[in-house]
Amino acid sequence: MSPFFLWIAMNFTEAPHLFYLKVGGILCGFGDIAALWFLLKVAEVMHGKKPKKRFAILAFFLLINPIQAIPGNSGMFFVVQFLVLGIPYLILAYTAVTEAPAIVAYIKKRATTRTRT
């Protein structure tokens, strides 16, 4: 293992670190927003109405997600990443907490309907 760690210590400088942070941050942002988007779609099917505000906020943050490529150092990158993904993450937590009872009720209802049929 030592040569492997020695190679990292010699070659993994600030430039590749920042580059991979940015790439990882942008991909992670797209992944997170996609997961939340489909979770909201699930909520839409359950309730029969679209949570328009949350979709609009998500669409905005999806558009600004690539600005994570701008920061020139990793400290600034953390701040920009927080600004871009902080609110979608809060929406994710809010959706998970508020939709949990509805998911239980929806799946139970479906199971009951299936038993009857």
Add this chain to the structure above:
Amino acid sequence: MNYFLLQRFFGLFWALIQQICFVWLKRTHDNLAFEKKNHGVFYLTQCAIFLFLSLLCFARDLGFDPAVGAASTSWRSLYPWQGTITVCCVVVCAAMVYFDAMLVVYAHRLHRIYRGGVAAARKTLPVDVAVFALVFGFAGLYLVGSEHAVAALDIPVIGYIRIRRFFIQISNLSYVILEVSAACIFYRLYREMQKRAEVTERA
């Protein structure tokens, strides 16, 4: 602003949100699969885990520095302060990957229950323990391996920082894979729910 302070603050924020999502998905799953109503012990455990993470991250500010405390031992004799940062980073990153992985596991279980009914629910403990062992086992191996390498090769402090940053990149890659998996599971769940809703409407 202090780089390490930012790293700790944001790391804890992401971990907290992922933990909340995991807790609520597990709660939903357990309510469905086992008709479980009381989650008090589980909530308390999760609160204790988050408190532990917070205390670990701000241990030095509270007057307790685990790595400096261990500086006289063979485990950690170089760069005690950097050692503290490394321990915090590795534990918080591993916790985030763990919560993210559990989120995916429970989303998959909910999807399975939706398709197959409550009968499709299975024992959860073996997989839960396996995910924990896998994530924290890898993090622990990386930490011990890098410490041995640093001690044996006499790597300068900048090299030590680079080794830690490499670990953060590995965990970032894991998040991307896990987030995309979660998105795929929610997409499949949405498509199936939509199809069934259309069938019900037609009937």
